[in-house]
Amino acid sequence: MxxxxxxxxxxxxxxxxxxxxxxxxxxxxxxxxxxxxxxxxxxxxxxxxxxxxxxxxxxxxxxxxxxxxxxxxxxxxxxxxxxxxxPAVVNIQAKKTGDALSSQGTGINLEAEGMIITNRHVVEGAESVKVSFSDEKSYFSQDMEIIDGYDLAVIRLKAKDLPFVxxxxxxxxxxxxxxxxxxxxxxxxxxxxxxxxxxxxxxxxxxxxxxxxxxxxxxxxxxxxxxxxxxxxxxxxxxxxxxxxxxxxxxxxxxxxxxxxxxxxx
Missing domain, CATH: 2.40.10.10 (Trypsin-like serine proteases)
Known part of the structure; x- marks a missing residue:
């Protein structure tokens, strides 16, 4: 396959x-x-x-x-x-730039407006990411921040009333x-x-x-x-x-x- x-x-x-x-x-x-x-x-x-x-x-x-x-x-x-x-656990699909392969992983939401924490290696080099919640709602974002010194990244969404922990x-x-x-x-x-x-x-x-x-x-x-x-x-x-x-x-x-x-x- x-x-x-x-x-x-x-x-x-x-x-x-x-x-x-x-x-x-x-x-x-x-x-x-x-x-x-x-x-x-x-x-x-x-x-x-x-x-x-x-x-x-x-x-x-x-x-x-x-x-x-x-x-x-x-x-x-x-x-x-x-x-x-x-409900606050999300699926992340990252679209890589150039010839790089797309990657996917898991994330967790920490704010009702959308603040997703995931790994740096999931999103690094991505031009955009798709974040999907359990209710089948999906959001696209280009707003990503890498946390220096850690394999962590923050993805910000423009939403409201999202489930979070x-x-x-x-x-x-x-x-x-x-x-x-x-x-x-x-x-x-x-x-x-x-x-x-x-x-x-x-x-x-x-x-x-x-x-x-x-x-x-x-x-x-x-x-x-x-x-x-x-x-x-x-x-x-x-x-x-x-x-x-x-x-x-x-x-x-x-x-x-x-x-x-x-x-x-x-």
């Missing part, structure tokens, strides 16, 4: 979640032996590879899709926190705290996962970040990390694998929401 086919078929994924789950359960034994997740060191190389995988929609077809995230979403989808926050910029989320992630992995829309905040680290570029033992997939770039109150405490930017006690463990990598203190907007 080429890039165009994949982008056109994304809207069909929502209707086939149950079918995928049944397939996953039936093939669980054989699928386990076929899985081969990439192993990354936390650092510049890891971040670069993860950026590429997240930003370009066609890359997931270079390896078998992992649908584990759908199982947890089924359990979380009816929770009050998830239901309250989902509150943001925690006073203190970082604590290690051991349980958080919820809502994103658009592999074309599925507003899929929720949950995990525990594990380690804090600093990237080679000096960007503070933390890890979460939660399952995410390409398309999750810019996904909000929410605390038990539904406040934004972090933004997903990559996947990494850490080695602990001789065992490799996959982690979601996130930027603390305190980074938003460095924007002119807040």
């Amino acid at each position: 080429d890039e165009q086919d994949y982008l056109q078929s994304e809207g069909e994924h929502d209707d086939t979640i149950d079918e995928y789950l049944e397939m996953l359960e039936e093939d669980e034994a054989s699928a386990e032996s076929k899985r081969s997740r990439p192993v990354f060191k936390i650092g510049a190389v890891v971040i670069l590879l993860a950026f590429i995988a997240f930003a370009y929609a066609w890359l997931p077809f270079l390896w078998p899709p992992h649908l584990d995230f759908l199982q947890q979403d089924q359990a979380l989808s009816e929770e009050d926190l998830v239901l309250r926050c989902k 509150a943001v925690e910029t006073e203190q970082m989320v604590e290690r051991g705290q349980i958080v919820t992630i809502i994103g658009n992995p592999r074309g599925f829309q507003r899929i929720s996962s949950r995990g525990e905040v594990k380690e804090y680290f600093e990237s080679d570029a000096g960007m503070p970040a933390f890890t979460i033992n939660a399952t995410i997939a390409p398309g999750s770039s810019g996904s909000p990390v929410l605390d038990e109150k539904g406040c934004l405490v972090g933004i997903i930017f990559a996947i990494g694998t850490v080695k602990l006690d001789g065992e490799e463990q996959e982690r979601a990598l996130a930027i603390p929401a305190t980074a938003l203190n460095y924007t002119e907007a807040r």
